[in-house]
Amino acid sequence: MTAFAFCPRDGTKLVPTPIDGRERPACPRCGFADFLHVQIGANTIVQQDGRVLLVRLNYGPRSGRWALPGGLVEQDETPEEAAVRETEEETGFRVEIEGLLATMRRAPAPIIVVTFRARIVSGELRIAPEEVSEAAFFPGDELPPLEEIAWPSTIHGLDAWRAFERARP
Ligand SMILES: [Zn+2]
Known part of the structure; x- marks a missing residue:
C-alpha cells in the first residue's frame, strides 16, 4: 500500500x-x-431456527461460492446501516441488528470486515439475481465445504457464530 x-x-x-x-x-x-486506508465490509449472520443464511455469489472471481449477506460500507452509512441495506438487497429480508459478532482485517487488500448478528423483521426470500444466484439457510454443522466458501472473512464470521451459539446457555 x-x-x-x-x-x-x-x-x-x-x-x-x-x-x-x-x-x-x-x-x-x-x-x-x-x-x-481502509474499506469496510459489513456482513450479517441471519438466523432462523438455528440455521444461518448464506448467499451464493453471482459475480466476480468468487462467483459460485457462498458468502454471508453483506457488502462495502458507503461514505454516508454506518456499518450497521450497510449490513441491513445489503442483506435486504441480496436476500429480500429486512433485518434488525442484534449485536457485533466479529471483526477481521482481510489482507492484503486493506478491508476491515465486521459481522453482525441480525434477525429478520419482515420480508421474504427474494434474491438480487445480478449479485446472487441462490440464498439458503444452513445448519451450523452442515455448512458448505470450505472450498465453496467465498472469503476468509466468511469462514471467520461463521466460526464466530458457532462459538457464540455454543457459549449460549
Ligand atoms: Zn492538509
Missing part, C-alpha cells in the same frame, strides 16, 4: 512526522496524517 505524497484534503506536500510511535506522512497545513 503506497502512502499518500500529498494531502487528500488540500493538496499540501506531506512531511514525515512522528505520530503514535511511527513516522507518518502528515500535512503541516491541516493536520491530516496518513494512517491505514
Whole structure:
C-alpha cells in the first residue's frame, strides 16, 4: 500500500512526522496524517431456527461460492446501516441488528470486515439475481465445504457464530 505524497484534503506536500510511535506522512497545513486506508465490509449472520443464511455469489472471481449477506460500507452509512441495506438487497429480508459478532482485517487488500448478528423483521426470500444466484439457510454443522466458501472473512464470521451459539446457555 503506497502512502499518500500529498494531502487528500488540500493538496499540501506531506512531511514525515512522528505520530503514535511511527513516522507518518502528515500535512503541516491541516493536520491530516496518513494512517491505514481502509474499506469496510459489513456482513450479517441471519438466523432462523438455528440455521444461518448464506448467499451464493453471482459475480466476480468468487462467483459460485457462498458468502454471508453483506457488502462495502458507503461514505454516508454506518456499518450497521450497510449490513441491513445489503442483506435486504441480496436476500429480500429486512433485518434488525442484534449485536457485533466479529471483526477481521482481510489482507492484503486493506478491508476491515465486521459481522453482525441480525434477525429478520419482515420480508421474504427474494434474491438480487445480478449479485446472487441462490440464498439458503444452513445448519451450523452442515455448512458448505470450505472450498465453496467465498472469503476468509466468511469462514471467520461463521466460526464466530458457532462459538457464540455454543457459549449460549
Ligand atoms: Zn492538509
